[in-house]
Amino acid sequence: MASKKLRRAGVSQELCELLNRHHVESCKDLLSLTPLEVMRVAGLSYQNALALMRSVSQHCAPPVTTLLELWKPKSESFFSTSLPALDDFLRGGLPLGTITEVAGPSGCGKTQMCVMLSVLATLPRSLGGLDAGVVYIDTESAFSAERLVEMAQARFPEHFSSRERVLQMASRVHVFRELTCQDVLNRLDRLEVDIISTKAGLVILDSVASVVRKEFDTTLPGNLASRSNLLTQEASTLKYLAHQFNIPVVLTNQITTYLGNGGGGVPGEGDSGYVIAALGNTWSHTVNTRLIVQYVDARQRQIVIAKSPVAPYAVLNYTIQKEGICLDGDNQEPMGEARDPGLQPIRVRTEFKYSLSQAVGTDGGS
Numbered sequence: 001m002a003s004k005k006l007r008r009a010g011v012s013q014e015l016c017e018l019l020n021r022h023h024v025e026s027c028k029d030l031l032s033l034t035p036l037e038v039m040r041v042a043g044l045s046y047q048n049a050l051a052l053m054r055s056v057s058q059h060c061a062p063p064v065t066t067l068l069e070l071w072k073p074k075s076e077s078f079f080s081t082s083l084p085a086l087d088d089f090l091r092g093g094l095p096l097g098t099i100t101e102v103a104g105p106s107g108c109g110k111t112q113m114c115v116m117l118s119v120l121a122t123l124p125r126s127l128g129g130l131d132a133g134v135v136y137i138d139t140e141s142a143f144s145a146e147r148l149v150e151m152a153q154a155r156f157p158e159h160f161s162s163r164e165r166v167l168q169m170a171s172r173v174h175v176f177r178e179l180t181c182q183d184v185l186n187r188l189d190r191l192e193v194d195i196i197s198t199k200a201g202l203v204i205l206d207s208v209a210s211v212v213r214k215e216f217d218t219t220l221p222g223n224l225a226s227r228s229n230l231l232t233q234e235a236s237t238l239k240y241l242a243h244q245f246n247i248p249v250v251l252t253n254q255i256t257t258y259l260g261n262g263g264g265g266v267p268g269e270g271d272s273g274y275v276i277a278a279l280g281n282t283w284s285h286t287v288n289t290r291l292i293v294q295y296v297d298a299r300q301r302q303i304v305i306a307k308s309p310v311a312p313y314a315v316l317n318y319t320i321q322k323e324g325i326c327l328d329g330d331n332q333e334p335m336g337e338a339r340d341p342g343l344q345p346i347r348v349r350t351e352f353k354y355s356l357s358q359a360v361g362t363d364g365g366s
């Protein structure tokens, strides 16, 4: 809240410009000054300086929210993924105002999921969309406009039968290619303005892991702490903006998989599958909802709801088609309650579940 820009806290344009000249840009910057300093940098009387500080602190103080306000109809609190079984588990879709992470190995469909969500966000509300723009931060140069259009037309053939609608959809997805940690940080600094100017209802960061893993060799002393600080800074900006604009923020992340002792020498894990979130424990706790995607075989993949404040641990099978992510059926059950013998991979994943929770118990994710 304190990182809110002064312009958005009701301070006049003129006064903002005056304060900006002294590097006072956010509520936090202003409230870190004494009234005498505010008088000096803003050219105000003592009374007016106090009034300005009071007004800014009121704007950035977190409002009290009652349970009644939070208990909104489903459609107002979630962003439907258009995957009915996943939406059912998540009680309507990805929760607005929070961070969802899609984690998994390379090529498993994380970017496909992000592209699909981008199309969905631009759709009218009558089709389950958010009727909004998208800010898509691409750190891997993986975003493909052709794929976006192909997916939109294959998934919603009727809606996108007109070229005009395709162009309208494409013009609402704003892609920012940021290939270094500093570029990502700079983009996040400007994200509040970008969200407002693009009327974004969805923010995607694909991927959070690739740039930090490229730039921080965590075997070198000090790098793990620096990486952790950077991620904490990114997470706090994204959390604030997700909350402030009540929009979903979706991040992708890689996963390091160790297979038994041969694959990583992890003590105590025997030969069971073993997965560790690539960015360590601090990051792991930052994310509100975590979907892990994983391979079953070359074609078949799974989405695991590994962390959610509202959904049970669950596994859903999917394939990637022309129209994006397609679930194998909408009648899959939560872990431990599966009745369909066709869902046997869930039993295999019981080992995975416990391995995962143990695995993220260290901050040393590679």
Ligand SMILES: Nc1ncnc2c1ncn2[C@@H]1O[C@H](COP(=O)(O)OP(=O)(O)OP(=O)(O)O)[C@@H](O)[C@H]1O
Binding pocket: 104, 105, 106, 107, 108, 109, 110, 111, 112, 113, 140, 142, 147, 254, 320, 321, 322
């Ligand atoms: N038009 C398409 N039709 C069917 N499948 C496709 C199509 N385009 C891409 N795919 C599938 O999507 C996979 C790539 O998925 P994606 O780019 O989302 O991977 P990712 O998880 O983001 O990987 P990374 O972590 O390396 O970025 C390909 O391996 C392919 O199987």
